[in-house]
Amino acid sequence: MEVTLHFAIKLDNGDVVDSTFDKKAATFRVGDGNLLPGFEGVLYGLKAGDKRVFAIEPEHGFGQHNPQNIQVMPRGSFQDMELSEGLLIIFNDAANAELPGVIKQVDDTHVTVDFNHPLAGKPLAFEVEIISVKAVA
Structure with a gap:
């Protein structure tokens, strides 16, 4: 149909x-x-x-929102990137598929990224x- x-x-x-x-x-x-x-x-x-x-x-x-889909990454993994809360970034997973993540928190040492669907x-x-x-x- x-x-x-x-x-x-x-x-x-x-x-x-x-x-x-x-x-x-x-x-x-x-x-x-x-x-x-x-x-x-x-x-x-x-x-x-x-x-x-x-x-x-x-x-x-x-x-459902899955807390395991929230990852904390080293700030150094985002060299030369202007980061702010709410920013959508496209990552590549292990199979090289695109995976969108939303920046939830940024400080001098860590970046928290939410990979849950909005x-x-x-x-x-x-x-x-x-x-x-x-x-x-």
């Missing part, structure tokens, strides 16, 4: 994290991995024209408007 939809992901306070309502609608194939399973799963049974808002708990969204641990609202649903070969 190929689904075309508008969507918005919102925080509890109503702040919009991402939305296609003011842009081109998004299209994905069911099961292609473009949507997290918790987001894709709530769409089953919807048809063109349906509009819904779903509550997505952290375990069905971006996961939406980890947050309940979300997933607003959808289904534009079309098509069978694909």
Whole structure:
């Protein structure tokens, strides 16, 4: 199945994290991995024209915040870099895959980096408007 939809992901306070309502609608194939399973799963049974808002708990969204994903590194590992709290840095893991981390704390000797997804641990609202649903070969 190929689904075309508008969507918005919102925080509890109503702040919009991402939305296609003011842009081109998004299209994905069911099961292609473009949507997290918790987001894709709530769409089953919807048809063109349906509009819904779903509550997505952290375990069905971006996961719970994991304290083990916070790392403290020597300040010397960041030679010639201007560091500040909230700065997003892309690291390479052992398999050379890109891994984003957010600077949480900086001092003269250490840098604390949070590798959790920024939406980890947050309940979300997933607003959808289904534009079309098509069978694909």
